[in-house]
Amino acid sequence: MLKNKYLKQWSCIVSKHLPNLSLPQAVGLATWSFGIALTKSSSLTQVSRLIATINHEKPNTVRQRLKEWYQEAEAKKGDKRSSIEVSSCFAPLLAWVISLLPAEQKQIALALDATSIGNKFTVLSINVLLAGSGIPIAWCIVKATEPGSWKGHWQKLISHLSGVIPAEWQVIVAGDRGLYAPWLYELIVSAGWHPLLRINHQGHLQIPPSTTWTQLAGVVNTPGQSRSAQVVCFKTHPSNVLFWHVGISVTKTLG
Incomplete structure (x- = not known):
């Protein structure tokens, strides 16, 4: 149970904009994001301690709940546990960002990015460019040494966002030269967007x-x-x- 009124309010906002999440999933996401914003850290220990303090709970209880939130279903306790399908959040997340923009705004800039995490993983992401920052709205993680093209991954990411941005808006999609490919250019155009690729x-x-x-x-x-x-x-x-x-x-x- 959430006792802190501000955490309660934030949980309601998250649940409203991400209706695809169950109530426990929305509360878990709200708790994590609330704690990260206040501690300026994604550390499980730091976030657990903060939430325990403001919500009058035991740190270990909060820690276990936050840990189970991101685990696969089989790693959780109980019979009615499920994994979070992250991709189901991409479209509503983009719609949420759009709802926060000025009413008169009819354009948006997206950026395709591939960030390597050492030699282990590569994060492919689509981000909304806003006020000098990039807001991730769709992503997937692939093994850095995984053979083959990223074409299928980008197709899925873009398809998740299809139809979310109003048709009358101008959508600029930027990408670095390392991401250029004829199929990617055509994929962006087929979505009704305008490629700006190096x-x-x-x-x-x-x-x-x-x-x-x-x-x-x-x-x-x-x-x-x-x-x-x-x-x-x-x-x-x-x-x-x-x-x-x-x-x-x-x-x-x-x-």
């Missing part, structure tokens, strides 16, 4: 109506210069793209 400067492009292939590195070669155009990119697998190229500095002219 590519290597060794490539070539055509600027219609010309059919001559021009080196990408030579299109912009002066610091501060910029250029945008609808072009055909890549000799091997030609694709119509909106090209945007900026000169940053003398030693690094590609942005």
